Amino acid sequence: MTVHGFAGSDQPLGSAAGPGIAIRTLDVGKSYGGGETRIDALAEVSVDFGKGRFTAIMGPSGSGKSTLLHCLAGLDRPTTGQVLLGDVDLTRLPEKTLTHLRRDRIGFVFQAFNLVPTLTALENITLPLDLAGRNPDQAWLDTVIATIGLGDRLTHKPSELSGGQQQRVACARALVSRPDVVFADEPTGNLDSRSSADVLGFLHRSVRDFGQTVVMVTHDPTAASYADRVLFLADGRLRSELLDPTADSVLDAMKQLEVG
Numbered sequence: 704m705t706v707h708g709f710a711g712s713d714q715p716l717g718s719a720a721g722p723g724i725a726i727r728t729l730d731v732g733k734s735y736g737g738g739e740t741r742i743d744a745l746a747e748v749s750v751d752f753g754k755g756r757f758t759a760i761m762g763p764s765g766s767g768k769s770t771l772l773h774c775l776a777g778l779d780r781p782t783t784g785q786v787l788l789g790d791v792d793l794t795r796l797p798e799k800t801l802t803h804l805r806r807d808r809i810g811f812v813f814q815a816f817n818l819v820p821t822l823t824a825l826e827n828i829t830l831p832l833d834l835a836g837r838n839p840d841q842a843w844l845d846t847v848i849a850t851i852g853l854g855d856r857l858t859h860k861p862s863e864l865s866g867g868q869q870q871r872v873a874c875a876r877a878l879v880s881r882p883d884v885v886f887a888d889e890p891t892g893n894l895d896s897r898s899s900a901d902v903l904g905f906l907h908r909s910v911r912d913f914g915q916t917v918v919m920v921t922h923d924p925t926a927a928s929y930a931d932r933v934l935f936l937a938d939g940r941l942r943s944e945l946l947d948p949t950a951d952s953v954l955d956a957m958k959q960l961e962v963g
């Protein structure tokens with residue numbers, strides 16, 4: 704097994720994300736509160752996420768995984784540093800521009816599915832396009848729908864679908880606008896192992912077959928093994944990374960992280 708210590712970014716500070724890089728952080732820090740109660744959730748995080756790559760982020764509870772994902776996705780603003788999506792620094796955008804950028808260039812998959820209960824599966828999938836006033840690329844929509852394998856369930860409401868089916872709908876919704884990056888926060892946290900495998904298989908295929916970039920937070924070494932690369936956080940800092948992970952190598956790396 705090769706666990707690399709985390710060397711950080713190899714590009715000069717302040718540059719755009721670069722041709723092979725979908726998104727990158729430069730010296731990102733995030734603190735909550737102030738004075739004696741200040742919590743440094745992230746510190747000096749500089750990392751690149753390659754285009755068409757599947758990256759998992761792992762680490763103990765409270766290590767800053769969700770905070771990093773939220774800063775990357777423009778859902779939260781870092782206290783220090785930059786987040787570059789292509790050549791756009793998300794940390795400098797006014798709120799309204801950031802909202803449009805999230806809608807147009809970023810996809811989300813949450814642990815709790817977050818589907819609209821009154822809409823059918825198909826209507827949920829096309830919702831981001833409807834909100835943006837864009838027509839779906841029918842061939843792409845057909846491809847995404849064929850890949851999630853919901854068949855005749857597309858006219859069903861979320862309450863008539865299993866958790867795994869709902870999460871596959873959420874994945875399709877995230878992919879339908881061909882975003883620069885899909886962020887997934889514990890996407891299998893509420894699923895049994897069979898449904899987890901379906902959802903992870905779908906995310907994996909979106910990367911392998913469609914060149915999608917995916918960044919996923921997970922606690923689960925098996926889920927992380929679907930990724931091309933695993934980043935390990937501890938105490939808000941990047942500690943190590945693992946390429947071509949297996950569930951066993953991820954477990955070993957987590958044990959090394961605990962030992963320090």
Ligand SMILES: Nc1ncnc2c1ncn2[C@@H]1O[C@H](COP(=O)(O)OP(=O)(O)OP(=O)(O)O)[C@@H](O)[C@H]1O
Binds near residue numbers: 762763764765766771
């Ligand atoms: N809104 C907030 N206000 C104050 N502290 C926060 C806030 N959000 C996160 N934190 C703190 O920041 C640190 C990192 O939290 P974060 O949720 O990013 O960790 P995590 O690795 O995702 O944890 P978990 O695996 O338990 O979800 C924790 O100490 C947490 O208590």
